[in-house]
Amino acid sequence: MQVLDRVRAAVLAYYGAPSADSASVTFLGLEPIEILRVRDGDHIHYVTLGGSRHPMTDPAAAVADPERGPRAELVLTLRGGLGAHSGLTRALGVLIASPSVEGIVLQEDALLDLGEPLWHNAPFTAALLGAAPVPPVPLPEPAEPVRFLSAVPVTATEAAWVRIRGAAALRDAWDEASIDIRDPRRAAAAL
Template sequence: MDVNDRVRAAVARHFEVDTAAVDTASVTFLGLEPIEILRIPGDGVVHYATVGGSRHPMGDPAAVLADPVRGPRAELLLTLRTGSGSGAGVARSLGVLAAAPAVEGVVLQDDALLDLGEPMWRDAPFTAVLLGAGEMPEVELPEPADPVRYFAVTPVTATEAAWVRVRGAQALRDAWSEAGIDVLDPGRGAASL
């Protein structure tokens, strides 16, 4: 069983769905294998899970030779409330983010701020995302490969991204909490910072 099959099976177990029956988009970048985005409806939410970003371990872009087996591996999980108009462009944006390690040498990790440079979906105020600990358990791979971690993706506005750069990720999370902001709401405004 390859990495993608293991990841897909873990998503199916976690959400109790048949991944063959869910909507799937595929995003391909020149020179890279496709990244799939699974759209999984839930109770009042929709989950978007990437499959394919963890195909190869992330590594130091300055390294002369990349280790083909060892190194951190990551996938992304975006959860949004339904009924607020997100959708068009989400798969492409998640594909770009999941491909960032292979394209730009970025290592995905907790509290990473990734800038898209454009709205995450059509008419969205969010142009960046903040990664955090995800609800999905790690996907174990055969030794000596590292497990695959799923990171929760939280869309952020340009103002919120600037706040993270100055004060840190936890300060933004605290501001959301204090203001009662539902970060799963795709129609939410920015936190007053």
Template sequence: MTEAVLTAVRAHLVASLSGATGPAPESASVTFLGLEPIDILRFRAADGLTRFATLGCSRHPMGDPTATVADPTRGPRAELVLSLHRADGLTAGVHRSLAVLAALPAVEGVVLTADALLDVGEPLWEGAPFTAVLLQASDVSDLELPEPADPVAFFDAVPITANEAAWKRLRGADALRDAWAEAEIDVRDPERAAARM
């Protein structure tokens, strides 16, 4: 069923984001030792918005890594979407960072959910001030899978700085979003300033 899931997820992403490149987004594959590959699809829109979407995280359900037997069908599934304005030439290494984040459920048993903070501990791309992402609901709708499988959820991965990550831990995701709104910060700007706390 795993390949059928990925085929369906890819088709869903293309249908949802096809205003960018049509049926064939650019694709890069990242492989980690002992894990199945994670693909990163890049959709470019005419308005300068580039969207990077993971493909492979939803291959298996997320669950408790300490469970004696993993359920191969039931359990939450997810993929990540990172959206940036004017990303060309600024995002070397972003594919690997996204693949690392998408591999967390398989490697560390992390269950991806809205408002989760995922920290890679290094710049998300070369020269970036962002070392983590805050997950939030995406405008890509959930993908229903045949029963008994749970649907695939899609989360926007919003890049955040170390200070913003500390603020989120202290005050919560809503407070961080309020700070962005108050400062009129565009979180899709790869060169944006950090929110002042």
């Protein structure tokens, strides 16, 4: 079974979904990236499928190992109906392609800033990565398991807060203000 088939099966099993809607994003020079949309009650989980096709490589490494290295996919969860987040598929494709394009390794507490709205008319221009609830998908040795990282939309002000004070400080501000980070209409944390 191919890596992406394993990842798709694990995502569908985790959310208890027999299937998922999907959209494909392609960028010049990269293999297609699929974005799965899984509805779970009032929540929609957008899950990338393609970032784990190859391991991420440290840009300082002299040679990229085709089998060893971390592999990741992103999960962005929002409350609300389908169609309200026009453009999000493209933005998630850009975020998950960043290891191939920019040579970064996606990890918890990383801030990925697009500098433009994540979807049409959204106040969010960046995503803060954290641990996602989907369990890692084991792969045959010597490949590392595929990890899932949550991608939480953040405003430019919140992104600046992360750069100055760190991801933990922003999460504390969200908790203190009882902000639902899955609400696409939420206000930014009062920092």
